[in-house]
Amino acid sequence: MRPCISHLILPVLLGLALPLTVRAQSGTPQKQAPEITSPEKQLPLNMDRDPVVSPDAADNEPVSPAHPGNSSRGQTLERGAGGRYTLTRNVDEVVLNVSVFDRDRNRIDNLTENDFKVWEDGVPQKIVSFQHQDLPVSIGILVDNSGSMRDKRAAVNEAALDLVKASNPDDQAFVVNFSDEAYLDQDFTSSISKLRDGLTHIDSRGGTALYDAVVAAADHLEKDAKRPKQVLLVITDGEDNASSLNLENTIRKVQDLAGPVVYSIGLLFGSETDSHDQHRAERVLKLLSDDTGGLAFFPKSLAQVDTIAAEVAQDIRRQYTIGYHSTRPISDPGYRTIKVEAKAPGQSHLVVRTRNGYYPKPETTKVASGKRPQSGAQD
Numbered sequence: 520m521r522p523c524i525s526h527l528i529l530p531v532l533l534g535l536a537l538p539l540t541v542r543a544q545s546g547t548p549q550k551q552a553p554e555i556t557s558p559e560k561q562l563p564l565n566m567d568r569d570p571v572v573s574p575d576a577a578d579n580e581p582v583s584p585a586h587p588g589n590s591s592r593g594q595t596l597e598r599g600a601g602g603r604y605t606l607t608r609n610v611d612e613v614v615l616n617v618s619v620f621d622r623d624r625n626r627i628d629n630l631t632e633n634d635f636k637v638w639e640d641g642v643p644q645k646i647v648s649f650q651h652q653d654l655p656v657s658i659g660i661l662v663d664n665s666g667s668m669r670d671k672r673a674a675v676n677e678a679a680l681d682l683v684k685a686s687n688p689d690d691q692a693f694v695v696n697f698s699d700e701a702y703l704d705q706d707f708t709s710s711i712s713k714l715r716d717g718l719t720h721i722d723s724r725g726g727t728a729l730y731d732a733v734v735a736a737a738d739h740l741e742k743d744a745k746r747p748k749q750v751l752l753v754i755t756d757g758e759d760n761a762s763s764l765n766l767e768n769t770i771r772k773v774q775d776l777a778g779p780v781v782y783s784i785g786l787l788f789g790s791e792t793d794s795h796d797q798h799r800a801e802r803v804l805k806l807l808s809d810d811t812g813g814l815a816f817f818p819k820s821l822a823q824v825d826t827i828a829a830e831v832a833q834d835i836r837r838q839y840t841i842g843y844h845s846t847r848p849i850s851d852p853g854y855r856t857i858k859v860e861a862k863a864p865g866q867s868h869l870v871v872r873t874r875n876g877y878y879p880k881p882e883t884t885k886v887a888s889g890k891r892p893q894s895g896a897q898d
Contacts, residue, residue: 538735539695539701539702539703539735539736539739540700540701540702540703541702541703611844611845611849612647612648612842612843612844613639613644613842613843613844613845613857613877614648614840614841614842615637615812615840615841615842615857615859615873615874616748616780616812616838616839616840616873616874617635617812617838617839617840617841617859617861617871617872617873618834618837618838618839618871618872618873619839619861619869619870619871619872620869620870620872621866621868621869621870622867622868622870624870626833626837627861627863627866627869628651628837629863630651630839630861630863631649632646632649632841634861634862634863635649635839635841635859635860635861636859636860636861636862637841637843637857637858637859638857638858638859639843639845639846639847639855639856639857639858640847640855640856641856641858642846642847644843644844644845644846645843645844646841646842646843647842647843647844648840648841648842648843649839649840649841649842650839650840651838651839651840652840653687653836653837654687654746654747654748654840655687655689655690655691655746655747655748656686656687656690656691656746656747656748656749656750656835657690657691657692657707657740657744657745657746657748657749657750657779658683658686658690658691658692658693658749658750658751658752658835659692659693659695659736659737659739659740659750659751659752659779660679660682660683660692660693660694660695660714660718660752660754661695661697661701661732661733661736661751661752661753661754662675662676662679662694662695662696662697662718662754662755663697663698663727663729663754663755663756663757664696664697664698664702664720664721664722664723664724664725665698665723665724665725665726665727665756665757666698666723666724666725667756667757668723668755668756668786669721669723671756671786671821672718672721672723674821674822674824674825675754675786675821675824676715676718676719677825678754678824678825678827678828679714679718679752679754679828680711680714680715680718681825681828681829682752682828682829682831682832683711683714684711685828685829685832685833686832686835686836687836688709689709689746690709690746691707691708691709691744691745691746692705692707692708692709692714693705693706693707693708693717693736693739694714694717694718695732695735695736696717696718696720696721696722697727697728697729697731697732698722698723698724698725698726698727698728698761699725699726699727699728699761700725700728700731701728701731701732701735701736702720703739704716704717704718704720705717705718706743707743707744707745725761726760726761727755727757727758727759727760727761728759728761728762728763729753729755729758729759729762729803730759730762730763730764730765730766730768730769731761731762731763731764732753732762733751733753733769733773733781733807734764734768734769734772734773736751737751737772737773737776737778737779738772738776740776740778740779741776741777741778748779748780748835748840749778749779749780750779750780750781750782750813750835751779751780751781751782751813752782752783752784752828752831753781753782753783753784753804753807754783754784754786754824755783755784755785755786755800755804756785756786756787756789757787757796757800758796758799758800758803759803766803766806766807769807770806770807770810770811771878773807773811774810774811774854774874774876774877774878775878775880777877777880778811779811780811780812780813780835780874781807781808781811781813782808782813782814782815782816782831782834783804783805783807783808783813783814783815783816784815784816784817784818784824784827784828785800785801785804785815785816785817786818786821786824787800787801787817788818788819788820801815801817804817809875810874810875810876811874812872812873812874812875814831814834814872816830816831841859841873845879847879849879849880850879851879852878852879853878854876854877854878855876855877855878855879856875856876857873857874857875857876857877859871859873
């Protein structure tokens with residue numbers, strides 16, 4: 520019998536992590552120790568994960584941004600032990616991933632740092648770093664594995680894989696299948712075949728613990744991601760009915776982790792979803808995505824899911840990355856609202872999408888990034 524997850528309510532409210540369950544090669548779940556542990560003492564999610572491939576030891580050249588013309592002030596790329604590269608951002612730098620569109624929803628890709636203005640809690644902020652390049656991404660693919668998804672999984676799995684194929688080749692992704700519990704069926708990899716295998720673990724039973732799965736996956740990203748940007752893609756066909764968390768707890772926890780951006784695909788079409796439940800499910804996915812700077816999509820049929828996945832991949836790859844140092848001390852607690860405006864010659868109004876705000880996080884954030892070997896052997 521599967522254990523109840525209600526014992527996780529207290530650790531989440533105290534700021535601790537929801538664990539993901541690692542599924543063994545045989546398909547049998549491997550449970551983590553049930554006792555409450557702090558994030559520092561928590562067991563690794565996958566003891567058999569592939570190691571990070573280090574750069575060629577003979578390559579001792581300094582590393583610079585892929586596009587030196589774009590400023591990367593406020594962050595440095597350092598080489599550490601074993602040839603592993605670490606992107607280090609200043610402790611008080613707030614980093615925003617920003618998408619810009621015109622009135623007709625056409626993407627605007629030719630803006631400069633001077634075309635943007637940033638406010639925090641209504642106070643103007645000075646931009647200290649600016650990039651517009653295809654940065655590698657760590658992405659979590661979360662797929663609803665409840666009973667109602669049985670007939671949708673084949674199309675959903677192919678769309679998720681197509682998203683990875685259309686993404687930066689240096690991206691790394693992991694797969695979480697969730698019903699009443701969340702299973703880590705493939706840890707970080709760039710291998711399409713491994714991701715495909717992870718997506719084939721289909722139980723199609725139980726409830727929908729969406730909130731618990733999102734928080735567990737966001738925590739996994741925060742602790743183990745190896746790429747500068749972090750994204751979650753959530754695909755579900757219904758409302759959460761099995762989590763120990765609520766929507767407010769979930770959004771707060773994701774914001775506490777300083778990311779990631781959440782993209783949602785709600786498969787809410789079909790006779791099994793009444794209008795009231797559909798409205799509530801739409802509201803949940805929109806809030807989850809809007810508050811983190813992502814997008815929520817609601818296709819009318821499975822045939823549209825692959826097109827949406829391609830749009831998500833393009834959105835991730837073509838964003839602006841803007842950093843600023845808050846005019847408020849980082850020690851000041853509480854939520855801080857963010858507003859970003861963009862202007863360009865000949866454009867009367869530009870639509871800007873980024874996260875709505877954040878909770879300050881005093882510790883230094885480091886995201887390690889290994890260089891892909893020439894042989895292509897890295898997963």
